[in-house]
Amino acid sequence: MSMGETYLHVVLERFKSVKADGDKTIAQLDIEQLHWAFNEESNSIAVIVKHVSGNMISRWTDFLLTDGEKTTRNRDDEFIDSIDTKKELIAIWEKGWQVFLKALQSLTTEDLLANVTIRGQQHTVIDAIERQMAHYASHVGQIVYVGKQIKGNEWNTLSIPRGQSQAFTEAMIKKG
Numbered sequence: 001m002s003m004g005e006t007y008l009h010v011v012l013e014r015f016k017s018v019k020a021d022g023d024k025t026i027a028q029l030d031i032e033q034l035h036w037a038f039n040e041e042s043n044s045i046a047v048i049v050k051h052v053s054g055n056m057i058s059r060w061t062d063f064l065l066t067d068g069e070k071t072t073r074n075r076d077d078e079f080i081d082s083i084d085t086k087k088e089l090i091a092i093w094e095k096g097w098q099v100f101l102k103a104l105q106s107l108t109t110e111d112l113l114a115n116v117t118i119r120g121q122q123h124t125v126i127d128a129i130e131r132q133m134a135h136y137a138s139h140v141g142q143i144v145y146v147g148k149q150i151k152g153n154e155w156n157t158l159s160i161p162r163g164q165s166q167a168f169t170e171a172m173i174k175k176g
Contacts, residue, residue: 004109019097022140024158025147031086033150045143051078052139053096060103068118
C-alpha cells in the first residue's frame with residue numbers, strides 16, 4: 001500500500017470512529033436531552049448535529065469541483081434549534097455523514113495534493129481533510145461531553161471504563 005493509500009485508509013477509519021462516538025452518544029439520549037443547552041450561548045446536541053451536517057453537505061458535495069462554502073448553505077440557520085424529533089435528528093446526522101464519507105471514499109491518491117477551494121481560499125485536499133478532522137472531532141467531543149453531563153451515573157462509556165485500563169491494555173497486548 002502506498003503512503004497515499006495508507007493515509008486515505010487511516011483517515012476513513014478515524015472519521016468512522018469519530019462518527020461512532022457521536023452515534024453512541026445520541027443513542028443514549030431522548031429528544032429533550034438532545035435539546036438541552038447549558039445556557040443561551042451554548043449549543044445543544046441538536047444544534048451541533050445540524051451544524052456538522054450542514055458543514056459536511058456544503059464542504060463535500062462536488063468536493064473537488066466547487067467551493068466548499070456552497071451558496072445554498074445557510075450556516076446561521078444551523079444554529080437555530082429547530083429539530084422536532086430524534087428520528088429527524090438522526091436523519092440529518094446520517095445525511096451529512098453519508099455525503100462526507102462517500103466523497104472521502106471516492107478520493108484517489110492522485111487527488112491528495114490537488115487544490116480545493118473553501119470560502120475562496122485554496123487548500124490541498126490533505127489540508128481540507130485535516131481541517132475537517134479537527135472540526136468534526138471537536139464537535140463530536142462536544143456532543144459526547146454534553147451527553148456525559150446529562151446522563152451522569154447512567155452514562156454508558158464509549159471507551160475503556162474507569163478502573164479497567166490495565167486489564168484492557170493486557171487484553172490488547174495478548175491480541176497482538
